[in-house]
Amino acid sequence: MKKPVLAMGMAATLAAGSIVSPNGMAVAGAAEVGNGVVDKQRLEGSSSDGEGLSPGAIVAIVLGVLAAVSAAGFAAVQQGLLELPALPKGSAPQNGGGAPKRGACDAGQFDRLVPGWPAGFGTHVDYCDGQWAVAGAKGTDWIVYFRYVGDRWTVVPSNGTKQSGMKRACYNGITLREQGAPEEFIRRAPICTPGEIGK
Structure with a gap:
């Protein structure tokens, strides 16, 4: 059940149009990476005619991807498609720190x-x-x-x-x-x- 959420996150990243390197520079468009073609100027983070992604555009893309993944994750948890990690039994004790009381099941x-x-x-x-x-x-x-x-x-x-x-x-x-x-x-x-x- 976790794979569709991961797939949505990857799709959102690729839809953003660029992959960002660790130093924050735009590396390549998603279509270019998919076709195996990478523009050397974009890899170097510079362009002779001044084109390229500004730091503000990179931040906007990253925030957009995070928002899309967060919304998909919230919907998946709400619908029960994604299970959150369970707390260990007895991790939320009642009655002054003892084990929680249990009722009869008849x-x-x-x-x-x-x-x-x-x-x-x-x-x-x-x-x-x-x-x-x-x-x-x-x-x-x-x-x-x-x-x-x-x-x-x-x-x-x-x-x-x-x-x-x-x-x-x-x-x-x-x-x-x-x-x-x-x-x-x-x-x-x-x-x-x-x-x-x-x-």
């Missing part, structure tokens, strides 16, 4: 939080690690997302509504990661696109 824990549960055929716990959980009413598509805070389970508030297909609550992937949600939980949660957040 269905009854979640039935108490959702009005109307247990519904129909009861409650099914799809995922639970003691701090994050996904549970639903059996035989339906009614799924709720939970987080263990302090000493009790709470319902994770949604950040928006999916606008494609069936309208349903969705979550900000960046916010979930900042709160310490594991990848297994995030993969089960519907993640909002930037345009769906707050809707």
Whole structure:
């Protein structure tokens, strides 16, 4: 999944039209490098008629490439295409430096939080690690997302509504990661696109 982001970054660099050497001089246009032709004057950083990239133009190109790569990276993380490195377990201790408390994962824990549960055929716990959980009413598509805070389970508030297909609550992937949600939980949660957040 990391290769498309890298490819976008390389494409943005090549689209900028020049490759910059370590001393900051424009080396060659992307098309020239691709065809194996390099202008000797551009390699030397000088031109008899005064043409070439000024330091300001080089800075503008570099900043443009960085902005394009940053935007692509943000979108990839938001959509869950790129995984951020996970913090080691226990790196964000609660309760005065001890290990974080964990809740029980039996269905009854979640039935108490959702009005109307247990519904129909009861409650099914799809995922639970003691701090994050996904549970639903059996035989339906009614799924709720939970987080263990302090000493009790709470319902994770949604950040928006999916606008494609069936309208349903969705979550900000960046916010979930900042709160310490594991990848297994995030993969089960519907993640909002930037345009769906707050809707």
